[in-house]
Amino acid sequence: xxxxxxxxxxxxxxxxxxxxxxxxxxxxxxxxxxxxxxxxxxxxxxxxxxxxxxxxxxxxxxxxxxxxxxxxxxxxxxxxxxxxxxxxxxxxxxxxxxxxxxxxxxxxxxxxxxxxxxxxxxxxxxxxxxxxxxxxxxxxxxxxxxxxxxxxxxxxxxxxxxxxxxxxxxxxxxxxxxxxxxxxxxxxxxxxxxxxxxxxxxxxxxxxxxxxxxxxxxxxxxxxxxxxxxxxxxxxxxxxxxxxxxxxxxxxxxxxxxxxxxxxxxxxxxxxxxxxxxxxxxxxxxxxxxxxxxxxxxxxxxxxxxxxxxxxxxxxxxxxxxxxxxxxxxxxxxxxxxxxxxxxxxxxxxxxxxxxxxxxxxxxxxxxxxxxxxxxxxxxxxxxxxxx
Ligand code: ACO
Numbered sequence: 001x002x003x004x005x006x007x008x009x010x011x012x013x014x015x016x017x018x019x020x021x022x023x024x025x026x027x028x029x030x031x032x033x034x035x036x037x038x039x040x041x042x043x044x045x046x047x048x049x050x051x052x053x054x055x056x057x058x059x060x061x062x063x064x065x066x067x068x069x070x071x072x073x074x075x076x077x078x079x080x081x082x083x084x085x086x087x088x089x090x091x092x093x094x095x096x097x098x099x100x101x102x103x104x105x106x107x108x109x110x111x112x113x114x115x116x117x118x119x120x121x122x123x124x125x126x127x128x129x130x131x132x133x134x135x136x137x138x139x140x141x142x143x144x145x146x147x148x149x150x151x152x153x154x155x156x157x158x159x160x161x162x163x164x165x166x167x168x169x170x171x172x173x174x175x176x177x178x179x180x181x182x183x184x185x186x187x188x189x190x191x192x193x194x195x196x197x198x199x200x201x202x203x204x205x206x207x208x209x210x211x212x213x214x215x216x217x218x219x220x221x222x223x224x225x226x227x228x229x230x231x232x233x234x235x236x237x238x239x240x241x242x243x244x245x246x247x248x249x250x251x252x253x254x255x256x257x258x259x260x261x262x263x264x265x266x267x268x269x270x271x272x273x274x275x276x277x278x279x280x281x282x283x284x285x286x287x288x289x290x291x292x293x294x295x296x297x298x299x300x301x302x303x304x305x306x307x308x309x310x311x312x313x314x315x316x317x318x319x320x321x322x323x324x325x326x327x328x329x330x331x332x333x334x335x336x337x338x339x340x341x342x343x344x345x346x347x348x349x350x351x352x353x354x355x356x357x358x359x360x361x362x363x364x365x366x367x368x369x370x371x372x373x374x375x376x377x378x379x380x381x382x383x384x385x386x387x388x
Contacts, residue, residue, distance in 0.1 A: 028374050037369065038199060038207060042075055042357045045198040050276030050322075054196055063283045068166055068191040072138060072353035075196055076131045076360060088160035088169025089139045091115075091147050094122040096157065099144065104152040108145065109233075111152075112345045113224040115144035120217020128363035129216040134356035137216060142166055142349050146173030149342065167191050170349065171336060182291065183336040189287040190332045193280045193325065194350030196357065198273075202226040202233075206355045207362040211369040216359055223355045224348050233344040235326035236333060238267040240340055243330075249303035256304075256311045266308055268327030275320045284328035294335040301331060 029035050044053040052059040054071065055078050062071055069086035073079060091099070098118040102111055119140060125133045147157035150173075158176050160169040168184030197203070202223040209219040227233040246255050259266060271278060285302075288294050305323055312321045333343050362369075 026372075032204075032371070037204070037371075038362065038365070040199070040358065040361060041078070042354065042361055043196040043198055045273055047271070047273035048275055050274060050279050052197070052279045059193060059279050060283050063189045063192050063287070066192060068188050068195065068350075068353070071192045071195055072135075075353050075357035076134050086135065086139055086166045087162045088143050088164060088166055088173065089136075089162070090159050091140065091143045091157065092119065092122060095119050095140070095144055096147060099148045099151055099157075102148065102151070104154075106148070106152070107228075108148060108152075108342055108345045109224060109228045109348065111148040112141065112145050112348055113221050113228075115148070116141065116217055116220050116224065119144075120215060120221070123217070125215045125217055127210070127213045127215055128366075129210065129219070129356065129359045131360065133216050134353070134360065137220065138352040138356065139166065141352055142170035143173055145342070145345050145349060146170055149174055149339075150176075166349075170346075175337070179336075186287050186291055186332050187336045190284065190329060190336075190346075191350040193283055194329075194347050196351070196354030197280075200232070201229075202351065203355060203358050207358050208369045210359040210362045211367060213363075213366075216356060219359050220352065220355055223351070224345075227348055227351065228344065233347050235267050235324075236330040236343045236347075237340045239327055239330035240334060242267050243297070243301060243304065246300075246304055249300055249307065252304040252307040253311065256308050257315075260311065260315055266312075268330065269308055269312065269323055270321045271324045274322065274324065277322045278324045280325035281323045281328050284325065284332055288328050288331035288335060291332070291335040294331055297334065298331055301327070 041055065043055070044051070046052070054062060055074055057074070057080070062074075066074075067085070070081065070084040072086055073081060073084035095115050095118045098114055099111065102114065106114075116137065119137060123133075123136070125137075143160050150157050155176070158173055161172050161178060162169075164172055164178065165184060165188050167187035167190070168179050168181075171179035171184055171187060199207075205226040206219040206223040209222045210216070246252050256266060288298055291298075305327065309322070312319075329347075330343075333346060338346060
């Protein structure tokens with residue numbers, strides 16, 4: 001479209017350095033890095049010392065002594081109870097009807113988000129979110145994801161065996177038979193490790209939505225949307241393809257040096273917060289070591305890890321780059337037989353406990369989250385007269 005001479009004269013003047021309303025200039029932190037936006041008693045990520053605590057308890061001990069049901073209850077209520085249990089529940093009819101309608105090419109993360117959305121439309125959970133709402137949604141989500149996986153493969157969904165754990169019930173509903181107990185236990189450990197991690201992008205999204213007095217289903221839909229992004233929930237799948245590409249440990253050194261020289265990121269290494277070995281990686285490595293089917297894969301993974309850490313130490317001595325959780329998450333998720341495109345939504349199933357715990361906590365603070373932006377657009381000017 002041609003530009004009129006009048007439009008040509010309307011180029012924007014420079015923005016004022018700081019408007020009267022913005023004085024004095026406040027600090028600006030791109031990506032909110034370093035900004036404390038909430039107080040929480042749910043979890044503590046100690047990046048300097050490689051510690052992760054859920055309500056004060058170290059993640060390694062929770063994996064050893066807990067179950068996901070017990071850990072979810074701890075996150076929601078602060079109580080560590082032997083009787084706490086979370087069994088899989090059948091997919092409610094309105095949610096199942098929606099899953100039947102989805103095309104088979106639907107991304108499983110979109111299918112899970114849709115299931116949570118329909119659950120919200122059906123149950124109409126009120127604000128403030130409650131522990132009962134959190135339990136119901138967390139128990140329903142694995143059944144919905146498993147049902148979608150079967151439907152997209154032309155199989156009928158199967159009802160859950162309520163005697164199984166949530167992770168075991170997820171495997172049973174995926175495969176149509178009760179799982180090997182060791183696989184169910186390994187996935188339960190993964191669920192514990194993935195349950196909570198401070199004010200990461202998806203948890204922050206969840207808290208922002210709840211802070212408007214919106215409902216739990218809307219907040220969790222938003223959180224799933226944030227987790228879908230490859231910078232947040234996509235790394236373990238890439239760890240698998242990376243190890244396939246390397247092939248054998250004796251090719252690792254050349255591969256790693258070339259990748260770093262090209263400026264590529266080595267998946268499963270580095271973290272924004274941790275400057276020590278990620279405690280979740282240590283916990284999941286232990287779990288993977290207990291999985292007999294993973295021995296050969298793990299042998300390669302451990303040898304490649306040693307090479308990567310040595311090469312990082314040599315080429316990037318000023319930056320502490322250690323193994324992160326996704327490296328050994330890939331081993332566990334593969335070991336229990338999950339297809340790679342179910343890795344991100346399985347992470348979402350685990351994080352459901354943490355998201356809802358933060359939602360409950362945010363609602364009790366009842367403070368709208370509403371940061372400011374620094375205005376960098378044009379200064380105030382008159383609207384040009386264009387005529388009618
Ligand atoms: N491979 C190669 N170089 C790396 C890696 C890596 N995995 N991680 C960090 N570095 C290098 C960067 O190249 C950069 O080097 P330079 O200063 O010489 O340019 C330096 O370390 C700092 O890296 P940043 O990306 O700026 O660090 P940041 O804290 O922003 O990034 C991140 C953290 C995104 C996790 C990064 O380490 C990464 O991309 N890792 C690979 C992907 C991955 O495994 N993600 C899962 C993280 S765990 C989770 O989200 C649950």
